[in-house]
Amino acid sequence: MIEVRNISKSFGEEQILKNISLTFERGKTNLIIGQSGSGKTVLLKSIVGIHEIDEGEIIFGGQVYSSMDRKEKQKIRQEIGMVFQGGALFDSYTVYENVIFPLRMFSGMSKKEMNKRVDFCLDRVNLQNVNDFYPSEISGGMQKRVAIARAIVLNPKYLFFDEPNSGLDPKTAIVIDNLIKEITVDFNTVTVINTHDMNSVAETGDNIAFIYNGQAWWTGNNKDILESENKELNEFVFATKLMRSIKK
């Protein structure tokens, strides 16, 4: 479980996160939703420690992550898999080299064991025969799947996704959503997804936190969200005609 307790974060004069408290459960897909500029990416990056928080606590499995020094944080980070918005694959490495990279850095496995693990992870994200391709030579959807394979290669306890469906067509987005959901159950991870894709919300939202104006405005699941009377949440979720027709 990950607990976020009363965290605040400012950049200069501007306060981006205001006293946010949330809990993310293991084996479930925990969604952070909100408009662009609402602070959800800052929240995600603050949770994983890319941004230092100004106030509050972030607790990973009972350990106060936010007050650890760099060395202690690095240990926890080896238990975290993160998929960035653009995939963040290393351009000069092939697919195989990207996926094996965390194993080479941290695992102590033999070459044979590492190869086996890479094959397993690429197979798990339904990618075959792409080992020797560079990221620029494969599609956006495939890049996302390679990034997921790299994120799960060290058997992480915690998985974070920043806009996993951005730039993908709806069909590929559903494939990625389903994959994330399956991996969350298979690996029993605490999965936190940052999204504004309403399909993802409907398909995968076990727990949902709506961030509005830097605050945790509403929490619930993908069934509660359709019945909520929260004005700001409804304006966000039912912004399109299609979504309004679903509500009716």
Added chain:
Amino acid sequence: MEFFYHIGKYLVFLRKVFKRPQKRNIFIQNIFFEIEKLGINSVVIVFIISIFMGAVITLQTAYNIEVSFVPLYLVGLGTRDSMFLEFSSTIVALILAGKVGANIASEIGTMKIREQIEALDMMGVNSESYLVLPKIIASVFTFPLLTLFSMFVGIFGGYLAVYFTNAIPLDDFVYGIHYYFIPFYITYSLIKMAIFAFIIATVPAYQAYFIRGGALEVGKANTKAVVYSSILILFFNVIITQILLS
């Protein structure tokens, strides 16, 4: 004030760069990769520039000696000392600041804006050390070798210029090359280049590591990297010369 802010930030950055590498075999592999990329791939440009500069220094010196009592072997001596003292270290360093410095800044800058550095940090990798330390080691060891190479090629360029133009007798040129040779000039030049190599590897890395924004900022970081490295090379050239030759 901003100047001191950047000095402090640069030193903090270097402290992280010089942390012990996390995986020794990967670190050694990366050093060899950087030696090829930064050092070996610069051999051709150093060769081309050195051979032509050596030839030009020789011809200009030969054609400007108009007074009959000045011995002609001074052309060879002038070429040798110009190459040994200044050209093969400082001018080659300025050229490498343009080539290698821009390469380092664009590589790290692109990784930064594409979140690849954040991805490294997230995996628990010390990104500063992983990315920059192999570049520093590769540069500090290979650039002085390029200096030695430049010295020999430059003198060979001068030799070819004399051979093909007959600007002075070839024997006088060769005599001048051997005349009153001070071995410490080579040591001086190699020490200078090792310090310049450190500047060329770290200043562009620092400029690129902290950029925010997109492709435009990578371009700006490239420009700053080359300009600041060049200024620092010229500044330290004066300091080192005063310390070592005074």
